Structure formats: C-alpha cells, structure tokens
Amino acid sequence: MSEARHRILQRLRRVERPSGDEELTRSVDRHPWNRDEKIERFSTRMSEVRAEVHLTTKDTWAADLTAILLNKGVRNMVYAPDKPDGSQLATALNAAKIDSVPYAQSIEAWKSELFQQMDAGFTGCRGAIAETGSLILWADEAEPRLLSLVPPIHCVLLQADQIHSTFAEAIEAQGWTQEGMPTNALLISGPSKSADIAQVLAYGVHGPKSLVVMVVQ
Amino acid sequence: MASEFHRGVVKALHDGALRGHLRRAMDSLMEKRQALFPDVDELESLRRRCMQIRAHALANLPDLLEQLEQRCSENGIQVHWAETTEQANDLVYEILQRHGVKQLVKGKSMVSEEMGLNHYLEARGIECLESDLGEFIIQLAGETPSHIVMPALHKSKQEIAELFHEKFPDIPYTDDVDELTAAARAILREKFEQAEAGLSGVNFLVAETGTLCLVENEGNGRMSTTVPPLHIAVTGIEKVVEKLADVPPLLSLLPRSATGQRITTYFNMISGPRKPDEKDGPTEVHLVLLDNGRSRIYADEELQATLRCIRCGACINHCPVYTRLGGHAYGTVYPGPIGSILEPQKEGLDRLGELAEASTLCGACAEVCPVRIPIPQLLNRLRWESVRQDGDDETKGQGGRRKATQAGLWQAWASLASHPALYRIAVGSASRFRRLLPQQLGPWTRVRKAPQIAEKPLRQLIEQEDKRDE
Numbered sequence: 030m031s032e033a034r035h036r037i038l039q040r041l042r043r044v045e046r047p048s049g050d051e052e053l054t055r056s057v058d059r060h061p062w063n064r065d066e067k068i069e070r071f072s073t074r075m076s077e078v079r080a081e082v083h084l085t086t087k088d089t090w091a092a093d094l095t096a097i098l099l100n101k102g103v104r105n106m107v108y109a110p111d112k113p114d115g116s117q118l119a120t121a122l123n124a125a126k127i128d129s130v131p132y133a134q135s136i137e138a139w140k141s142e143l144f145q146q147m148d149a150g151f152t153g154c155r156g157a158i159a160e161t162g163s164l165i166l167w168a169d170e171a172e173p174r175l176l177s178l179v180p181p182i183h184c185v186l187l188q189a190d191q192i193h194s195t196f197a198e199a200i201e202a203q204g205w206t207q208e209g210m211p212t213n214a215l216l217i218s219g220p221s222k223s224a225d226i227a228q229v230l231a232y233g234v235h236g237p238k239s240l241v242v243m244v245v246q
Numbered sequence: 247m248a249s250e251f252h253r254g255v256v257k258a259l260h261d262g263a264l265r266g267h268l269r270r271a272m273d274s275l276m277e278k279r280q281a282l283f284p285d286v287d288e289l290e291s292l293r294r295r296c297m298q299i300r301a302h303a304l305a306n307l308p309d310l311l312e313q314l315e316q317r318c319s320e321n322g323i324q325v326h327w328a329e330t331t332e333q334a335n336d337l338v339y340e341i342l343q344r345h346g347v348k349q350l351v352k353g354k355s356m357v358s359e360e361m362g363l364n365h366y367l368e369a370r371g372i373e374c375l376e377s378d379l380g381e382f383i384i385q386l387a388g389e390t391p392s393h394i395v396m397p398a399l400h401k402s403k404q405e406i407a408e409l410f411h412e413k414f415p416d417i418p419y420t421d422d423v424d425e426l427t428a429a430a431r432a433i434l435r436e437k438f439e440q441a442e443a444g445l446s447g448v449n450f451l452v453a454e455t456g457t458l459c460l461v462e463n464e465g466n467g468r469m470s471t472t473v474p475p476l477h478i479a480v481t482g483i484e485k486v487v488e489k490l491a492d493v494p495p496l497l498s499l500l501p502r503s504a505t506g507q508r509i510t511t512y513f514n515m516i517s518g519p520r521k522p523d524e525k526d527g528p529t530e531v532h533l534v535l536l537d538n539g540r541s542r543i544y545a546d547e548e549l550q551a552t553l554r555c556i557r558c559g560a561c562i563n564h565c566p567v568y569t570r571l572g573g574h575a576y577g578t579v580y581p582g583p584i585g586s587i588l589e590p591q592k593e594g595l596d597r598l599g600e601l602a603e604a605s606t607l608c609g610a611c612a613e614v615c616p617v618r619i620p621i622p623q624l625l626n627r628l629r630w631e632s633v634r635q636d637g638d639d640e641t642k643g644q645g646g647r648r649k650a651t652q653a654g655l656w657q658a659w660a661s662l663a664s665h666p667a668l669y670r671i672a673v674g675s676a677s678r679f680r681r682l683l684p685q686q687l688g689p690w691t692r693v694r695k696a697p698q699i700a701e702k703p704l705r706q707l708i709e710q711e712d713k714r715d716e
Contacts (some may be wrong), residue, residue: 031327033537035312035331037483037541039533040537043545046305053302054354055492078511136473141440152341161508168524168527170523175472194471196493196497196498197494198493200491201491201496209455210456211517212527213516215468215512215513215514216513217511220511221465222464222511222649223380223464223513225464226379226423228399228526231423234463234466235435235438235464235465235466235468235469236464236468236512
C-alpha cells in the first residue's frame, strides 16, 4: 500500500514542468451590500428554494418560533442543551406543551428514537451567506450534526449581523484557516431536494422536508 | 465488425422515446444554466480563475497530495493510496471486513462506479445500497448511470413509477414524483438508521486544511458520512486544491454549470472523525486516493488539462452527440465529451480511441467548461495519438487504431499536396472526369449524395478572379 503511494508520487514527480507556474493570485469576492440588503438577499434566495425566513427579535424569537411550530402541528423538538439558545427555547416550548428533547447523549444511545420520533430539530449557526442564501453550521461538542439532518423540520436561529455577502468573505471574516476546521462544517441552502425523477423538483428526500430560519434583527 | 460503441449508437438512435426525452432534458438544463450567468464578463473571469486554480493545483500535485495526507492524518483521517481499481476495491473491502460490515450505504460517487465497487463487494457478501435517488433508481433497475450528475436521466417518470411498483409491490402504484420520492425516503431512512458503514465520493480535497468537500442536494451524502460509525471516501488523486480560499470560486461555478442551481442544498466540509466529546459523526474516517491511469495522463503537458475536470457535466449537457445517444451508448463510466477524452486515456486508445472520433468538434463543450478544458483540441490530439507510429508510449494504447490502408491513403494525399505540379494534374483531371467518378460510395451514400467535384478547381477560379481585377 505504501508502495502504491511511493509509485504514484514517483510518477507524478518524474514530470518536469517548464518552470514558471506563477503563484496564483487569489482575491476575495464580496458585494458592497449593507445589512438590510444582505437580509433581503438572503431571505429572497431562501424563499426561492422553499425555506421559510422569519424576522424576529432577540427577546421574542423563542415565542415566535413556538407559534410557528404549533401551527405546523409539531409535537416535539430536539435541541442542544449546552447552548444558551437551547435553554431559552426549551422554556418557550414547554410553556406551549411542545415536548423539548435535549440531545444529551451520544447517537448510539438513542438513534432509533431520533430517527423515528422527532418532529423537529433546532440549531444555531455561525452566520450565513447572502449571495446564495446559505446557512453556515459548524457541528461541535455542544451542537451535534444530526440535529440539522434527521428530524423532518429543521429550525435555525440566525443573527442578522452575521450575514456575509459571499462564502469567500465569510471564510475570511471568520478566520476559518487560522482557527482550523471543525470535524464537520456545512453550508445549508434550503430543505433537502432532488430532481432525479424526470427532472421534476421534489423536496424532502433524505434530509429535512422544511427549513425554518429565524433571523434576529 | 461493429464495435460495442457502434452497436450502442445504432440502438440509441433507433430509440425515439429516449431521443425525445433527452432533447427535452438537455434543453431545460442548458436554459437553466444560461439563466444563472446573465453577466458574461463575470462568467468569463470566474472561468479563468477556476481554470487557474485547478491548473495551479495540478502543477503542484505531488506536493499537495503529501500535504493533504499529512493534514488529514493530523485530523485523524486515515489516508490510503491505490494505483489500480483492484487495489482500491481491496482497500475498501479490508476496512469493511475489519469492522465486520455486512451492509454499506453509499452516497453518490463516480469513482466507485469506476472501481466497480458494488459488484466487487457484493461478490464478497457485502450488500451495497445506493442512496442518491437517481442511483437508487438505476440500482433497482440493474443499470449503470447514464449521466455523471443525474444518473437516471434516461428514465421517464412512467418508467420509474413502473419500476417502483415492480420492486415494491406493497406500495400502491403512483407516478406522482412527490409520492415516489416519499416512498424512496421511507425505504432509505430505515437503511441509514441501520447502516454499519457509509461510502461517499469527494468533490474537492483541500490540502491546506485536510478537508473533504462534498456537494449534494438530497442529504444522502450527509447521511452516509455522518450517521454510520465508519465513513470511507473514495476519490481520484486529481481532486486536490491548495487552499480553502480556492473552494468558493469552484463552488460558485460547479452547481450553476451542472444543474443550473445557484448552490446545492448541502455543501459538506469534512475534516475528521468524531472527537471524543462529540455526540455523533463517524468514529473512523478513511480516504482512498485512486490513481487508475491519472498519473499517466498527468505526464503529458497538453493532455494533463483532462485532470482539471470538476465533474459538473456541463459538457455533457451541451453535447449534440450525447443529446442524441444518451450515456449508455458510450459503454463507459464517464459518457459525453469528458468521457471521450478521459476514457480512451484511462482504458487505452486501442480499446476506446473510437470515442474521440465520435465528435463533430463543434466546440460547445469547451465553451461551457468551468475550468476551460480545451476538449475539441484534446479530442484531435487523441485522434492523432491513436494512429501515430512514432509513439513515445506515453498515452495508453498509442497507435492502436492505425490502419495500413488509411495510412497509405494519407501518405498519398500528403505527397500529392506537397508536389504542386502533380497536385495540379490530379485536381485538373478530377474536374475534367468528374462525371465518370463513382456515385455509390458505400455507407456514405446510403443516406447522402456523393460529393460533387466542381467544374473548375478553386485555384483556377482565383486566378481568373485576379486577372479580372487587374
């Protein structure tokens, strides 16, 4: 096996190139949009792919989200208990008699429950991208990755100040290279979809069927 | 004797329903792409940058692969190298065997198609389940992908409805796309929950951070790479880029070129297995780097451009040949223009050099390629490599399509064209005796008239014109 490595690299190294592969000049694409324009652009893009975007405030978001969930007939929601937003949400959910389920143990301990019984999942995010309408999620110890994947409804809390104009700008502004990448970083741009059957767009293939974004102004 | 490709062509051309279906699908894909590139200058500058990013990565490929391996190892990803598809299959099998895996769920991966992985594993008692909806459909039908991005593109809604009904008799018949999708979701959810291992491809490898990037819409890529305790990624050695900053321009062009989407629903960046305190994610991540002829393609300065490809399939969607044939006629893993340059180099010109000839060189592929691979130029080059005698053996199967009669005819033509007096006599007599030339020219005249030689050679016409002007 290491022999394969050696031979592949040897073959590649044998190739002589005329010197002068000049260093690549890289630039960071960005748009000069102000805060409102970024919110507007983000919301438009998200709506185009059937995601719901709701503008809210830092005091009312949990109650607003709860109202939306009640409207959808959601019976329970799984959330990350170690995040401050999680506990704020749990209080609001409990008041509305929606079961709040903390993702408190490793997946092996409750896989079938997560897969079969959870109606909705809640996460925060690290920001968003206005140009393409994308949420940036970094899964970590506090916020497991399956929260945003397995339940049929995924709700996300986004701070409006953290919307960047482009992906390149977000990587630079948040210092991804310097900080080091998490085990799983993710861009989410709408609910799961496919056009594999006769080029007809269908939503909710393997991931969430609906995506609800609460934007805190 | 008709080749496999030729038989495939004849079969496809006689399938009226398929041709109609392909025409509509390709028209819609071309239209959707066009709509997302309203600004030609933006598009062209982005294509130039993406070409440079990929060319730069290739120019430094051995260094970047080593850097990638080091970063991945530091992150806890185990890196394996395979020179051949057999080695790659063995590697995957060994890993699965070590974990006692009997069932593997797969995200979409063209490299695994290249490896014939499903077949290999199933012969050894491991069940492989394709989870991309298109791949799931063709696996049910026992077929191969007909397109690298939309594997079930050749199937109509009714065909898929009938297939589902046949394979899952418990589910009531429907040709409603939402209902069919929901049925597939229910079937595959259960499989994801139980899967012991997941396998995926990779769209970009980032050397700087040791990151595996995966583009997808359905969430099956996420399911395959995060739910099971073991994740194996397989990809070609050419997929590496140097920096994280190289990813946004490529991601900006890839989905727009491929399916006319601004961005795919999910863009996964995987940089390691589950950490001790994390609650989910695979506890082991493996990366298999496959050569399978790529390092040989790499050796030729011109043909190396083949390896810039980011597998968007735009060349396929814009190809008049593919639009009339569909993917299966090619009989290869990668169809269409990219397949016609990649496959003969991988498998040998003696075996598949014919593919490079199945092109009008119209140039539509090169015009839309996000990394500006000069496909027609490379097709031409491969046509030459197929028949050249003075080979350096760099391209596999070089000279394999050389025929003595053809070579003799060209030689005669060359000596005629390089002797003006002889040429004039030949052309002059062809004009004079043009009515005596045969009107039946074998297969050519079965569907066309024989070419008519002009009354006067062009040369003579120009001379007359010049005289008149004086």
